[in-house]
Amino acid sequence: MKMEEFNNRNVADNGYFMVDIEDYPTDGWGKFKRVVKRTFRGELFVGLWVVLREMIRFDIHTIQYPQEKMPIGPRYRAVHEMKRLWESDAERCIGCGLCEKICISDCIRMDTKIDEHSRKEVSEYTINLGRCIFCGYCAEVCPELAITHGGEYENGSEQREHFIMYEDMLTPLDKMKAGTQMEFEGFGAITPHEDERVQKTPLSY
Amino acid sequence: MDTAYLIETIIKVVVILLVFSALAGIGTYFERKILAFMQRRLGPMNVGPFGLLQVGADGIKLFTKEDIIPTNVVARIFKIAPVITAATAFMAAAAIPFLPQFTLFGYTVHPIVADINIGLLYVLGVMAIGLFGPLLGGMASANKFALLSAARAAAVFISYEVVTGLAALAPIMMVGSLSLIDFNNYQADGITSWIVWSQPVAFILFWIAAFAETGRTPFHLIANDHEIIDGFGTEYSGMRWGLFFIGEYANMFFISFVIPIIFLGGFGDGSVLGAFALLGKMAFFFFFFLWTRAAWPDVRPDQLMWLCWKVLMPIAVINVVITGFVMMF
Numbered sequence: 001m002k003m004e005e006f007n008n009r010n011v012a013d014n015g016y017f018m019v020d021i022e023d024y025p026t027d028g029w030g031k032f033k034r035v036v037k038r039t040f041r042g043e044l045f046v047g048l049w050v051v052l053r054e055m056i057r058f059d060i061h062t063i064q065y066p067q068e069k070m071p072i073g074p075r076y077r078a079v080h081e082m083k084r085l086w087e088s089d090a091e092r093c094i095g096c097g098l099c100e101k102i103c104i105s106d107c108i109r110m111d112t113k114i115d116e117h118s119r120k121e122v123s124e125y126t127i128n129l130g131r132c133i134f135c136g137y138c139a140e141v142c143p144e145l146a147i148t149h150g151g152e153y154e155n156g157s158e159q160r161e162h163f164i165m166y167e168d169m170l171t172p173l174d175k176m177k178a179g180t181q182m183e184f185e186g187f188g189a190i191t192p193h194e195d196e197r198v199q200k201t202p203l204s205y
Numbered sequence: 206m207d208t209a210y211l212i213e214t215i216i217k218v219v220v221i222l223l224v225f226s227a228l229a230g231i232g233t234y235f236e237r238k239i240l241a242f243m244q245r246r247l248g249p250m251n252v253g254p255f256g257l258l259q260v261g262a263d264g265i266k267l268f269t270k271e272d273i274i275p276t277n278v279v280a281r282i283f284k285i286a287p288v289i290t291a292a293t294a295f296m297a298a299a300a301i302p303f304l305p306q307f308t309l310f311g312y313t314v315h316p317i318v319a320d321i322n323i324g325l326l327y328v329l330g331v332m333a334i335g336l337f338g339p340l341l342g343g344m345a346s347a348n349k350f351a352l353l354s355a356a357r358a359a360a361v362f363i364s365y366e367v368v369t370g371l372a373a374l375a376p377i378m379m380v381g382s383l384s385l386i387d388f389n390n391y392q393a394d395g396i397t398s399w400i401v402w403s404q405p406v407a408f409i410l411f412w413i414a415a416f417a418e419t420g421r422t423p424f425h426l427i428a429n430d431h432e433i434i435d436g437f438g439t440e441y442s443g444m445r446w447g448l449f450f451i452g453e454y455a456n457m458f459f460i461s462f463v464i465p466i467i468f469l470g471g472f473g474d475g476s477v478l479g480a481f482a483l484l485g486k487m488a489f490f491f492f493f494f495l496w497t498r499a500a501w502p503d504v505r506p507d508q509l510m511w512l513c514w515k516v517l518m519p520i521a522v523i524n525v526v527i528t529g530f531v532m533m534f
């Protein structure tokens with residue numbers, strides 16, 4: 001879309017048209033005629049027929065929630081998940097701290113240490129779901145696609161803090177072994193055909 | 206007055222009370238289901254098969270709720286108002302023949318509590334007294350919205366009493382009696398003898414007024430739905446509110462009996478087929494109450510008054526006059 005079209009706010013030319021409404025009657029005889037016309041036009045029966053038709057057609061749209069569920073979009077942003085690497089089943093999180101840095105409601109805290117292989121390891125990772133606004137910035141900023149949003153929206157507990165155990169967020173190992181870890185397709189995820197779009201880093205600045 | 210008659214009457218009263226209290230409950234079930242189907246929903250589904258036991262669940266809820274009398278209300282009037290609504294609704298049933306007479310174990314039963322010779326007048330009069338339920342309840346509630354609604358309800362009920370009375374007057378002139386049994390017998394010669402063919406205008410007017418008398422949807426503005434409150438019932442809870450509810454639904458059932466008996470032949474010649482025909486007609490009119498609720502919007506109070514006094518009442522008067530002239534010549 002060109003900018004001219006975008007800036008054209010004259011909606012009158014874009015397929016809008018005036019609805020043909022008669023002038024309201026001002027004199028008594030006109031009002032009387034309008035009443036008679038409306039009375040015998042049978043509009044009320046149109047309404048009756050519409051609802052009866054729907055009842056006969058019986059096209060029920062109810063989802064009986066606890067038994068049936070709507071599929072939710074892959075971009076849905078519910079309670080966070082921590083992913084594992086497909087290759088090694090190790091945690092993806094490298095402890096870079098970007099999610100902690102970008103979190104606008106300041107609800108992510110992490111602590112890291114150097115483990116015995118001289119690698120950075122995440123020792124503590126908490127998300128305060130009482131503060132989290134599920135904006136998705138952490139998932140977007142994560143360079144390793146490690147922290148993502150999940151689709152689990154049925155949370156019940158006595159305290160919100162119960163949802164944020166790091167072990168609960170982390171993909172379980174048996175799920176990993178079964179190869180059923182779901183990749184997040186929302187913010188920051190790799191889009192389809194990403195390989196074709198990869199370009200060499202220009203070095204000729 | 207012998208003992209057998211007394212016992213028979215008491216049994217009839219108890220049966221009518223029980224049947225129509227239960228019907229009022231089942232009526233709420235039908236209302237929810239039919240409204241739901243018309244709006245592509247399922248309605249109550251979880252309590253019992255297809256939600257059939259929802260009525261029982263609601264009953265338990267209403268009965269076990271705390272009976273709250275708010276501060277500043279006029280407690281005695283506040284307490285008695287729902288009873289007036291429910292009681293007058295059931296009292297009106299005394300003069301309505303629900304079925305043709307039948308013989309049970311060699312004993313002829315007349316399914317009407319009292320075949321008084323002013324039957325129709327009695328039914329309409331007692332239903333009109335039902336006005337005091339909403340009126341007193343709203344006025345005693347110490348709630349301005351309830352008060353508004355009470356005033357509105359009084360205006361609607363009183364206005365439409367006029368239309369009901371004038372619309373019923375023309376059939377009364379034709380039949381020459383106020384007893385609903387006489388109305389039925391007048392139309393017993395099959396479908397061509399129904400009063401609706403000679404009094405179509407009165408039939409339509411009476412039907413429209415029935416919606417106002419029961420406060421159903423095109424004229425449901427007495428409940429102030431747009432103010433997200435329940436009109437005169439705003440301050441009520443528990444079983445007192447339930448009595449308003451039972452009264453409203455019992456009224457709907459009784460008026461659904463009265464319309465076919467006056468205009469559509471009632472139970473006809475009194476055969477079993479006629480009895481089922483009456484029940485079928487009653488079911489249609491009850492269904493129509495729910496149907497309009499799904500389809501039509503409410504009218505404004507001023508439109509309601511305009512409709513009553515400037516349209517329906519003149520038409521009713523003209524109808525009575527024309528009927529009189531036709532009968533005279």
